[in-house]
Structure formats: structure tokens, C-alpha cells
Amino acid sequence: MSSQSDLTARARIRDAAITLIAERGAQATTIRDIADAAGVSSGLLRHHFGSKEGLRDACDEWVQAELTRIRSNALASAQDVFAALRAAPLRLQSYVLRSTMDGSPAGERMFDAMVQQGEDWIATTDVKTDDPRAYAAVLTALKMGMFILRDQISRAIGQDITEPPGQARMLRASVEIFSRPLVGPELAEQMLAALERYGAEEAER
Template sequence: MSSDSDLTARARIRDAAIALFTERGIAGATIRDIAQAAGVSSGLLRHHFGSKEGLRDACDEFAMGRIAQLQMAFTESATMGGALAPDAMALQQYLIRSLMDGSPRGAAMFEQAVLHGERWLASTDLQTSDARAFVAVLGALKMGMFLMRDQLSAALGEDVGEMPGYLRMIRASLEIFSQPLLTPEQADQALKALDRLDDSWTGDERSWQMSSMSKD
């Protein structure tokens, strides 16, 4: 994941941590294992990052920044070269694993992803009535592919966490996102139905249910 100019001890530790955190989970990767994988001492790791929590924060920051960089490059150039960069798959898998542990850091990282998404959305011509919901749901949909790695791999007959299964999964997602699944008429009807439900909601679940039933 490091470039030729980024092969410092700190970068090697970070890259080793991302790989082991992804493979074993945050709790399952020890400082000793990470240091050994990076070819450094545990003392040097602590010198650079202080603790495993500090190392994880650095990994989160690096992964989020790199993915945001690739997304912005895609937005600006409208080409998929950046999104399919060699480190993209590994960083995506790391971020999903980090989110899965349910810690406050994971929640904060998803919030940061939503903020990145809102900035990205503002730079596009996409239309939405609720920008935060748009980017949060989009992020959850994209992450779902990685959360369901085992199920997708079983359905496709190949590991989507490895090439070429990963490419097959991403190709399918591009085909899905590149064409509308609803006609304009269907989308309009669905949005109007949601508006009616929203209007019938009174804040009391029973009242909302009775109101909806009376309209049927």
C-alpha cells in the first residue's frame, strides 16, 4: 500500500497493521505480531504510535484519506483508474473490518465517511431532497458487498475478497449503478406513496397504522 517514497518504518508498520487488522480483526492482531510483520521491534512501534489504539487511529486516518482521494479523482476525471488502484481493495476491506467491531471509533469513522460523502455529493449534479440520507444509505449499500463477503463468494463460486472475484463483484456493482432500475414513472409513484405515508405519520405508531389502514 505504500509508494516507493513511503517505505519508512512508520509506513511499514502501518501497512502491516492494516493487513493484520483486516485478517484477524482489531482485537486479534497484537502489537508483537504487527511489529514482527513490519520487521521492527515492538518498542519502535510504540515509539511511532504509542499504543495499538494509536496505531489503529493512524490506519483509519490513512485508509479514509486514501479512499477519499481515489473517490475525488474519480469524480474529477470520470475514469475508473483511481477507483481500481492496487491498494483500493485492501483499504476497502480494512475499513469494513474496522467498522464491524462496533466500537466508538468505528461509528466515528462512518460519520467521517458520511461527511466525505456530503462534500463529494455537493461537487456533483446529482439530485436529492436529503443529502445526508443519500450519502449514508449509499455508503451502507456499498459496504454491504464487503460485509456479505462469504455469502457473495458462495453465490458466485469464487472469493470476492481476491482477484478475480473482487473484479467480478465490482463490475456487477458498476452495471447496477450505471443504469436506472426504476422508470421515472415508477420512481415518481413510489415517492408520492412515501409522501402520503409521511403525511399520515402523527408520531404515535398506532395512530399512524390506523390512518394508513383507513386510506387503503
């Protein structure tokens, strides 16, 4: 896409920050690491972004803008779900996941946007639920868990899921999970009934 050196220093710093934060998390990434990776002094980082938090805000904003841009492009010319999924660079996805887990404003906004998107999607399908909001929120969390724990999944199946063969296994398994009921109707009824019971117990106290 773009080589390291033909970017402005400001852009290089932002780029390096996103990569490192996506890998290690914001807490574990020092401004000196970022400056080294970008090939500049740590002072320049401060000069451009004011502080570490200022840099993080700039990264949040840029990533969010970039992702919405990529997604609207992919959506316009998407053949299938996987093509759209592959359109967004792994770096940016990882960055958002980290941000969400660390509780940054950008992460929260991103999560809420995904929930809203899910809720809208539910309305267009024939999925039945008594609580669309909760349904969408839980579903979003489930999906994100798959990416947050990708290192764990990779180790468990003995194959790197960021590479095609492992990714295929993961996606196939997820299709299997979401296309077939995991618990039967009678067990589901039983579970919902148990939930009602607990709810009633709590209400009495």
C-alpha cells in the same frame, strides 16, 4: 510498489498493522502479531507509537491521507468510474471498512465524507428526493454493504469477487440494480403512503 525491506521500521510497522487490521479487525489483531509481521520486536512498536491505540490513530490518519491523495490523482486523470475504483488498493479499502464498522473516529469521518460527497453529487444530477441528506446516507451505506459483505457475496455466487471475473459479475449486477427501478411507481407510492400512515400513528401517541 515498494518492497518490504526498503522502508523504515516505523513504516513497516504501520504497513503491517494496516494489512492485519484490514484482514481481521483491530480487536482481533495483537501488537505481537503486528510486530512479527513487520519483523521487529513488540517493544519497538510501543517505542514508536506509544500504545496500540496510538498505532491505530497513526494508521487511521495515514490511510485517510493516502486515500484522498490517490483519489484526487485518479479523479484528475479518470476515464471512467471503474478506473478510479481500481486505483485504491484493496488493503486500504478494507481497512476503512473495518474502521467504519468498529466505530473508530477515522471510520466515522470517512463515512461522513462519503455522505457529503454523495449529497453534492445528487445536487448535480436530476435525481429527485425530498431528503437529500438521508438519501445520500442510505446510498452510502448500501454501497459499503457490497464491500463489507464481499466474502458472503463471493460464496453465494461461487466466485471470488476480489478477482476480475467475479468482480465483473458483481459490478454488472450493481449497474443493473441501480440503472433500473426495482419497484414500480405505483408500488412505490403505496409504500410511501404506508410510511405516512405509520408516521401519523406515531405522532398521535
